[in-house]
Amino acid sequence: MNKYYLGIDLGSTTSKAVIINDRDEIIGRGITNTRANYKVAADIAREEAIYDARFTLLTNRLKAEIDAKPEFRRYMEDIRSVFQYRQFKRRMDSLERMLKKTVSEFQYDNRDLIIAKLDEILSTIMPQIRHEFVNEDLGSKNQFFRDIVSERYNVMVAESHKEFFEPLMLAFDKSITPVENEMVKFNFKELVDESMQVLEEKYRGLAERPLEENKEDWYYAELNAVKDNYKNVELTLREHIDSIASDDIHISNMVGTGYGRALLPFPEDCIKSEILCHAFGAHAVFPNTRTVLDIGGQDTKAIQVDSHGLVTSFHMNDRCAAGCGRYLGYIADEFSISLNELGPEAMQADKETTICSTCTVFAGAEVRELLNNGEKRPNILAGLHKAIVQRAMSLIARSGGVRNEFTFTGGVARNQAVLKYVSQMVKDAYGDVTMNIHTDSIFMGALGGAMFARRNIAAHLPEPTKQTETA
Amino acid sequence: MAQEAQKEMSMIIQKEMVSDLFNELARAKETGKKVCYTFIPGNLSELIRTFDMLPVYPEINALQSAMRKKSGGYIKEAEKHAHSEDVCTYVKCDVGMMLKGNIGPTGEKIPEPDVLLLSYTGCFTFMKWFETLKREYPNAKVIMVHTPYQENSEITPEMTQYMVKQFKEVVIPKLEEVTGIKYDEAKLKRHLTLSAEAEDWITRIFDTTKHRPSPIDAYFAGVYYIGPINIGFRGTQEAVDYYKELYKEIMERVAKGLGPITPEGEMKEEKFRLVVEGPPNWTNFREFWKIFYDMGAVIVASSYTKVGGVYDNGWRHDPERPLEALAEYCMNCYTNMNIPQRIDLLSKCIKDYQADGYLTNSIKSCNSFSAGQLAMMREIEDRLEVPVGFIESDLVDPRYFSYSNIKNRLESYFQMLDQRRVIGADIKEVEA
Numbered sequence: 001m002n003k004y005y006l007g008i009d010l011g012s013t014t015s016k017a018v019i020i021n022d023r024d025e026i027i028g029r030g031i032t033n034t035r036a037n038y039k040v041a042a043d044i045a046r047e048e049a050i051y052d053a054r055f056t057l058l059t060n061r062l063k064a065e066i067d068a069k070p071e072f073r074r075y076m077e078d079i080r081s082v083f084q085y086r087q088f089k090r091r092m093d094s095l096e097r098m099l100k101k102t103v104s105e106f107q108y109d110n111r112d113l114i115i116a117k118l119d120e121i122l123s124t125i126m127p128q129i130r131h132e133f134v135n136e137d138l139g140s141k142n143q144f145f146r147d148i149v150s151e152r153y154n155v156m157v158a159e160s161h162k163e164f165f166e167p168l169m170l171a172f173d174k175s176i177t178p179v180e181n182e183m184v185k186f187n188f189k190e191l192v193d194e195s196m197q198v199l200e201e202k203y204r205g206l207a208e209r210p211l212e213e214n215k216e217d218w219y220y221a222e223l224n225a226v227k228d229n230y231k232n233v234e235l236t237l238r239e240h241i242d243s244i245a246s247d248d249i250h251i252s253n254m255v256g257t258g259y260g261r262a263l264l265p266f267p268e269d270c271i272k273s274e275i276l277c278h279a280f281g282a283h284a285v286f287p288n289t290r291t292v293l294d295i296g297g298q299d300t301k302a303i304q305v306d307s308h309g310l311v312t313s314f315h316m317n318d319r320c321a322a323g324c325g326r327y328l329g330y331i332a333d334e335f336s337i338s339l340n341e342l343g344p345e346a347m348q349a350d351k352e353t354t355i356c357s358t359c360t361v362f363a364g365a366e367v368r369e370l371l372n373n374g375e376k377r378p379n380i381l382a383g384l385h386k387a388i389v390q391r392a393m394s395l396i397a398r399s400g401g402v403r404n405e406f407t408f409t410g411g412v413a414r415n416q417a418v419l420k421y422v423s424q425m426v427k428d429a430y431g432d433v434t435m436n437i438h439t440d441s442i443f444m445g446a447l448g449g450a451m452f453a454r455r456n457i458a459a460h461l462p463e464p465t466k467q468t469e470t471a
Numbered sequence: 472m473a474q475e476a477q478k479e480m481s482m483i484i485q486k487e488m489v490s491d492l493f494n495e496l497a498r499a500k501e502t503g504k505k506v507c508y509t510f511i512p513g514n515l516s517e518l519i520r521t522f523d524m525l526p527v528y529p530e531i532n533a534l535q536s537a538m539r540k541k542s543g544g545y546i547k548e549a550e551k552h553a554h555s556e557d558v559c560t561y562v563k564c565d566v567g568m569m570l571k572g573n574i575g576p577t578g579e580k581i582p583e584p585d586v587l588l589l590s591y592t593g594c595f596t597f598m599k600w601f602e603t604l605k606r607e608y609p610n611a612k613v614i615m616v617h618t619p620y621q622e623n624s625e626i627t628p629e630m631t632q633y634m635v636k637q638f639k640e641v642v643i644p645k646l647e648e649v650t651g652i653k654y655d656e657a658k659l660k661r662h663l664t665l666s667a668e669a670e671d672w673i674t675r676i677f678d679t680t681k682h683r684p685s686p687i688d689a690y691f692a693g694v695y696y697i698g699p700i701n702i703g704f705r706g707t708q709e710a711v712d713y714y715k716e717l718y719k720e721i722m723e724r725v726a727k728g729l730g731p732i733t734p735e736g737e738m739k740e741e742k743f744r745l746v747v748e749g750p751p752n753w754t755n756f757r758e759f760w761k762i763f764y765d766m767g768a769v770i771v772a773s774s775y776t777k778v779g780g781v782y783d784n785g786w787r788h789d790p791e792r793p794l795e796a797l798a799e800y801c802m803n804c805y806t807n808m809n810i811p812q813r814i815d816l817l818s819k820c821i822k823d824y825q826a827d828g829y830l831t832n833s834i835k836s837c838n839s840f841s842a843g844q845l846a847m848m849r850e851i852e853d854r855l856e857v858p859v860g861f862i863e864s865d866l867v868d869p870r871y872f873s874y875s876n877i878k879n880r881l882e883s884y885f886q887m888l889d890q891r892r893v894i895g896a897d898i899k900e901v902e903a
Contacts, residue, residue, distance in 0.1 A: 272886060275886075
């Protein structure tokens with residue numbers, strides 16, 4: 001039987017799970033927003049990583065076909081997205097029930113009207129979301145259930161009359177948390193079947209639809225291939241799906257890390273400090289890493305590692321959150337925009353407004369003052385991003401500076417503006433060092449955890465081959 | 472329970488010594504003894520005794536208040552009187568205590584000072600502190616000695632003479648004036664002889680950490696051990712007897728192969744040996760200590776236990792050169808050493824006591840300790856390739872002790888030590 005290892009990183013903002021095989025290769029990733037119930041967050045991330053692992057195994061089996069035939073590649077991409085939609089749909093159905101139940105318990109006189117309004121909203125946003133999952137790339141955006149729904153729900157509610165606005169917002173606030181905290185177990189095979197049906201409809205529809213002019217050739221090449229051959233893909237897939245679905249993804253060992261690690265129902269020796277895990281994960285992906293900067297939700301860590309990925313020293317922010325992800329979250333709230341929009345907007349800046357406050361909360365006041373004075377929003381955002389990086393730079397300096405190579409991890413590493421300033425400032429201060437940023441940067445802690453799990457918590461480490469590579 | 476069972480003779484002796492001192496202080500008005508406020512670094516304990524004065528150490532009162540959970544209130548009181556948030560919290564705690572009636576750790580009022588004797592000027596705050604006290608106690612005589620810093624890693628004869636001149640021309644005449652007692656050099660020499668003896672014993676005591684397991688914790692228990700020699704008993708037979716007894720007890724532990732005593736009984740397994748730089752946090756001292764012993768970490772040496780005198784390199788009070796000895800003592804206190812000297816001293820501790828790691832506790836409100844701490848850490852890390860750790864807290868302001876932050880960092884640090892040990896050994900094996 002194949003052996004797999006699980007790492008769970010329970011961060012303050014997001015919970016991540018990574019499954020690796022016995023060659024340290026990532027075969028599954030799962031991520032969800034951390035909520036009051038840490039166990040549910042961890043379970044959801046883990047379940048997601050297991051589904052993802054099954055898809056990876058499926059993809060591996062179909063590797064020859066995927067490499068050779070565009071329709072396979074396309075189909076596999078699409079099915080993952082639709083699969084996510086089916087998961088989303090289950091939870092959404094639950095939310096709908098909960099919303100109606102909540103409203104029916106309200107003391108408002110116009111309860112029936114509110115429910116009618118609710119129906120109207122849901123029947124508008126549901127097809128929207130379905131479309132974005134099935135025909136666009138919502139599935140690949142790593143957005144969480146709460147964000148996907150609330151973004152669209154809020155837009156609809158904002159248009160409502162005040163008499164609906166309050167109860168509708170209240171209903172959402174009261175309903176979303178219990179639904180988020182529901183641990184819903186999905187049947188992989190069932191969900192795949194449903195997804196295949198959705199895809200069948202989609203592709204069948206394509207055959208009847210005229211071509212649009214605004215897409216590029218390769219897009220249509222792939223789509224045409226699917227359109228004509230999806231039945232073949234389906235047949236091949238069905239050959240494998242049963243065995244993949246019933247395949248036991250046996251987790252031989254697991255390690256929990258991150259802020260919530262102490263709350264995980266793991267034995268004590270399966271709990272590891274996130275500092276070691278981030279460093280180990282980053283070093284595994286970039287074996288020449290000597291300095292790791294991790295900007296997470298609640299803390300920023302500057303970590304120095306040796307040639308084996310072992311931590312030699314680290315420094316963390318204390319007493320102040322101004323240098324970490326939560327600062328961005330707070331600022332996003334101040335501007336009433338989503339976290340994902342912060343970076344892109346900051347990139348539009350023509351200069352960086354100086355932000356003096358070293359305190360998250362005071363920075364909010366400073367921002368309002370700057371807006372009043374007519375400063376442009378992108379410039380203020382650029383200044384805020386720069387301020388975060390400046391604080392991270394001081395932490396790096398305290399930990400011993402940047403040594404070649406430098407790897408940037410954590411959720412904040414996804415933010416383009418932060419990346420821009422990190423690159424700039426590291427270069428200014430330490431010259432041309434190699435900088436690594438990976439698309440999996442947010443998963444580094446969970447990856448490190450899984451790697452520790454595979455080594456049975458530090459019992460035996462790197463194979464000699466790996467070391468000679470890194471030496 | 473466990474703690475009661477572990478009460479050693481030395482602890483009882485120390486408790487009696489301290490309570491006797493505070494009783495004497497409480498009766499100072501009746502007995503006519505003069506009261507001298509002074510600080511631990513560079514304290515002229517023997518000279519104070521020569522003039523039959525009773526010492527009061529404001530920073531000891533502050534840390535005692537913190538351990539009794541009173542510092543928070545005192546600090547607030549001082550802040551109400553316009554002492555800024557950034558001022559040394561020892562100062563604010565002391566000022567607050569004074570404003571609240573100057574009730575000492577034993578519950579009795581601490582007498583007002585007859586003399587404010589500042590014999591160590593390396594900490595700028597000390598000067599400001601006594602300026603504040605001078606305003607509160609206008610009748611007290613202020614004696615300030617300028618202590619040259621060991622800028623070039625040495626004490627030159629000129630530096631010593633400069634200080635001796637101050638003793639002869641300022642300190643001694645003023646003390647004679649306040650106490651009405653004539654300076655008696657023979658008496659000072661007798662005290663100095665006993666000082667040297669106690670210094671020998673305490674050096675031996677802190678050297679017992681070279682044993683495995685270490686029989687003592689040189690930081691958390693160490694701060695108790697330095698009590699008598701620092702708070703006015705240096706130069707007395709009582710101090711010598713205390714340290715002899717303590718040494719005897721420790722050697723019994725060594726013979727039995729026992730680890731250090733903690734508030735929850737004996738530490739069973741020694742997993743990590745550390746050298747710690749910086750004062751401890753006093754407001755949550757027990758909690759702070761517990762994080763260490765719960766994880767099997769023992770401190771084998773600390774810079775903080777050297778604030779009242781550095782004896783590691785063989786320096787002792789020399790009764791044959793009484794005033795010169797006092798001068799050298801002042802200049803030789805830990806925070807008066809320059810950064811390279813401190814690095815050498817701590818490096819020697821790391822090597823001699825086979826430490827697995829070097830940890831800095833950075834104190835928010837202490838300039839004397841904080842200046843240079845990061846540079847020292849970097850240099851020690853580079854020189855000895857020892858894993859270093861860094862945590863932040865404060866002396867006596869409870870608002871700056873974050874249990875979860877410190878625990879999180881220490882957990883990471885200990886796991887890092889563990890990982891380096893286990894995996895490091897694996898790697899060596901693979902490479903060999």
